Amino acid sequence: MIHLTINGLGVSVEEGATLLEAAQSVGFPIPTLCHMEGLSPYGACRLCVVEVGEGARARLVSSCTYPAQEELVVRTASARVLRARRMVIELHLASCPQSKTIQDLASALGVRQQRFRQEQESCILCGRCVRMCAEQMMAGAIGFRGRGQSRSVGTPFDQPSDACRLCGGCLYVCPACELRCTYTEPEKAVCGGCANLQPPCVENGRFDQMMCYMDPCVACEIAAQRR
């Protein structure tokens, strides 16, 4: 067991546990976006930062990736942490304002407006879909391409992937794209029609209605070849 201090409270956790798990085990809330139980820690969204260490050596680390260490002193909601989190969520809000998840997080942190030039991006590159595809679906059909500002998620060279089984897991775990592909049945959470060999959207030739994450859509291309 590892013994550490979180917000002044002594906590013991198993070796290998992350700071996020340690904090959650005693009920300290830490907001997260890219973290998901069952997927490996990634540390992309930077929302879960906490302050570790003391004095001049204190610094912020992402709690979802940082392993709990003996005698570590952690603060999950210090002024420095909250200031940083507010800026992180403001940046998220500036890029991806339509996400209900992000709006709620911003609201909870007291961020009511953002001061940057408004963008309308649909992906925050949190990597949940990539990890879902590789780790839970054992497919590895999608991954990150490019770096810096040209980084994106998709299949290699945007070609339909043989590894993709059209399970829709990537859509399901996405925290940003509130508009999941529902095709003609908006009341459904996910249409799932693309899992069929003859998806309804392809039959009607109404690709515009698709909000499929896979761009270009794999299902319809495969279906189109079979017709």
Next chain:
Amino acid sequence: MRSLSSVEDLAALRQRLAGRGERAIPTIVIPAGTCGRANGALDLVRAAKRELLARELVGRIGLRVTGCHGFCEMEPSVLVAPHGTFYPKVASEEMGRIIGAAAQDRVVTDLLFADGEGERIERQDDIPFFARQTRRLLGRNQEVDPTRIEDYLASGGYAALAAALAAGPEPVVAEVKASGLRGRGGAGFPTGAKWEMLARQPGRRGKFLVCNADEGDPGAYMDRSALEGNPHAILEGMLVGAVGTGANEGVIYVRDEYPLAIRHVSMAIRQARALGLLGERILGTDLSFDIEVVRGAGAFVCGEETALIRSIEGKVGEPRQRPPFPVQRGIDGKPTLINNVETWANIPLILEKGAAEFAAVGTQGNSGTKIFSLVGKVKRTGLVEVPMGATLGEIIHDIGGGPVGAAAVKAVQTGGPSGGCIPAARFDLPVDYDALTAAGSIMGSGGMIVMDAHTCMVDVARYFMGFLKQESCGKCFTCRKGTQRMHEILDDITRGEGSPEHLQLLEELALAVKDTTMCGLGQTAANPVLSTLRYFREEYLEHIRHGRCPAAVCKALVTYSINEACTGCGACRRACPGEAIRGASKERHVIDSARCTKCGMCVTVCQFGAVAVA
């Protein structure tokens, strides 16, 4: 040469090579690093060979093709050893005269180096640029042909390895620790302490040593010159490291944009293997160590150690959370120690001189020398090696010769994109890890870009942010988006669209990026913004409040006009590529601001200073 089977064999071979007397005869030394070759050093080599053959001087006059000596601005140059006569910017046609003079022990006076209008200086060591340096590492470059292990051996090479083998692991680590050497890659972590950590790791599965030669800072090229000019020193440093830490595999991670460095270091590895200095049971001892070259595909972030490890493993170069540190879990999960090129190059020196003599140069806590690439608005550019703790003023004014034009030096940018700008008022600052960090910059790997009054600091910050925006791996949201947003705001300010609120937001954002990113790239990405805001806030305010760029760099804020000094000579009218200048002969000309592209051509050609830029 046959493989060496013992330390005594090595000593005997060195003695035989040194006794050949190659060093006693006058030798034409031609630096042909990348900088030299770009300026035609290979033409000089060809001309020299032809002359030596034609004059039947082979055997009486030697020829040595080396790596860069540091005075890159004067390439292609020729050095006549052992006297040390230095000829700058030599044309191939002059080679005959130089060789003829060397054969008769004379000097070609009119080809010698002169500082401006000053007197001609004969010997390289008397030129202020060289005289004020402490060339412990760079000085070796002129002694050895990097493609010949014989040269390196004859000049005392691989003696440190023999000393290390004789001493054993603990004393080697203790010696490096006592030397006080700190990592030359930028962060300044004590090298000896790092070695000790690796030595303590269990080594059943093997351990790695890595030489980080993924030098990517704009304007910095020390590591390239070290690898090109003296690759065996790096190999020897790593071998000593293997003795000290028990590592059995080595990797030199060098960026693919350095083809000559890759070639030289690959040749050096081949030669060392042939001599039995790399491989199984080196020199008949229990030491087994081999080195492999891995070429980086040109991502700046791969200089960060966890990203570098992933790149070596063949994965996408993205940093990961530390801990676990590479010393605990590195390449393929094995303990891995990563040191910069210059750090490895210093190791043989420590073993040869001893820790005490090594630490005699430099200051307390910052021992030894550091190589900087001095570039920008300074009279003498090139690689300079100074003791740690030398002041910025000494480097820029005494060695670099001060500003290039009439405009005074305003600031110096150290540490590349992760570093910051230090104003001229603080040039008394000693160059060491701690002082530079306290001043808001970093030592970095050693880039030093000098700026004068014609450099706009907002534009500099914008340039570096544009670089980082491209080079951020994109994994961390705050690094990817933070650099993009900082660049966006800086871009707005340089286009005259900034507001005081922008400045506040920029500062808040910069601090958040510094705090919340995962790796060193993100954590230092805000430095260009924070340091310019700290020292040059007035320039930012000038842009925002008055829509004026004091350095006349930001095009959107600058207008060109012709004042009464105009004689109507028409030079600007003819030179203007946009045909924006009108005016009759011998009458004052006028610039049509609608057509003006603000290229600055008119300023360059005007002999009367009649073009006003404001």
